[in-house]
Amino acid sequence: MRTRTVLPAGVMTAVSMVLTLAVVVMWLGAAVPWPVALVVGLGIDGGWLATLAYERRLAAQGDHSTPVTAVGWSFGLIATGVLVAHALTADGARGAWLAVAWLPLAAKALWLVHGLWERTALTPAALDAIAGIQQEARDEAAVARARLRAEAATEETRLTAVTAAGARVARVQARTAETLAGAWSTLEAARRGEDTSRALTSVTSPVTPGVTARWDLPVWGPSEPVAALESAPALTDTALDDLVREIRDSEVPALSYREMAARFRAAGHSASEVRLRAAWKRVA
Numbered sequence: 001m002r003t004r005t006v007l008p009a010g011v012m013t014a015v016s017m018v019l020t021l022a023v024v025v026m027w028l029g030a031a032v033p034w035p036v037a038l039v040v041g042l043g044i045d046g047g048w049l050a051t052l053a054y055e056r057r058l059a060a061q062g063d064h065s066t067p068v069t070a071v072g073w074s075f076g077l078i079a080t081g082v083l084v085a086h087a088l089t090a091d092g093a094r095g096a097w098l099a100v101a102w103l104p105l106a107a108k109a110l111w112l113v114h115g116l117w118e119r120t121a122l123t124p125a126a127l128d129a130i131a132g133i134q135q136e137a138r139d140e141a142a143v144a145r146a147r148l149r150a151e152a153a154t155e156e157t158r159l160t161a162v163t164a165a166g167a168r169v170a171r172v173q174a175r176t177a178e179t180l181a182g183a184w185s186t187l188e189a190a191r192r193g194e195d196t197s198r199a200l201t202s203v204t205s206p207v208t209p210g211v212t213a214r215w216d217l218p219v220w221g222p223s224e225p226v227a228a229l230e231s232a233p234a235l236t237d238t239a240l241d242d243l244v245r246e247i248r249d250s251e252v253p254a255l256s257y258r259e260m261a262a263r264f265r266a267a268g269h270s271a272s273e274v275r276l277r278a279a280w281k282r283v284a
Contacts, residue, residue: 005117008110009107009113009114012107013049013110016106017048020044021038023082026086044078047075048075048076048104076107080105083104084101235270240275240279241279241282244264248280248284257284260280261276264276
């Protein structure tokens, strides 16, 4: 893994050093003796190589020196400046020389990248541990998503079932209410019908001549036995009203109709249920 960053940086450094030395010898060889030009080129490359070696030594020890780094970049800038100056003063192929003038700075940048890689490099054991932690986190996230989807589906099914059951209950209640309403409508129509009143009047004794008895809906509850009618003359409406008023007001609070009727018949008085109820209504 280390060679992936060391090899490009080393190759770029070698190429830039050879190029710098060749340019210095060719450029300065015309003005000074070539040994002097060779010394200048080797001085630039040597200074750059020396600072690079010292930086690598400090990096291996886990240390860093800003002055050394500044000196190394200074040599790189000098080499780049030499290449750019030679390209600008060259008679031909100026573009080609400018195209390679960036190699010293590129070599320094590659060594910088290699240093960053070394400071962040991990052992295989640490990488395996990190991969295991990431895989475990992905597994837990997948399980949590599956659980949430299952719970959502279950809740949706439950709500659908509850809604359907509620709709069935509502339909049953609606049908029951409709049936009860029809039954009560039938009873009310029977109570208010003239034919029903005449039929009921024909089987009961007349209360008042020319007046049709009113028929009420039956009251559900315990019934009171009716004493046998005697052959005594029927009470008049006034006498019946007085008896009903006297029995009703005999206690405080006033007696109910059932209690009054029970005491009325227990006292030996006789009157039809229709007349007794009519008298109760007049008194009450």
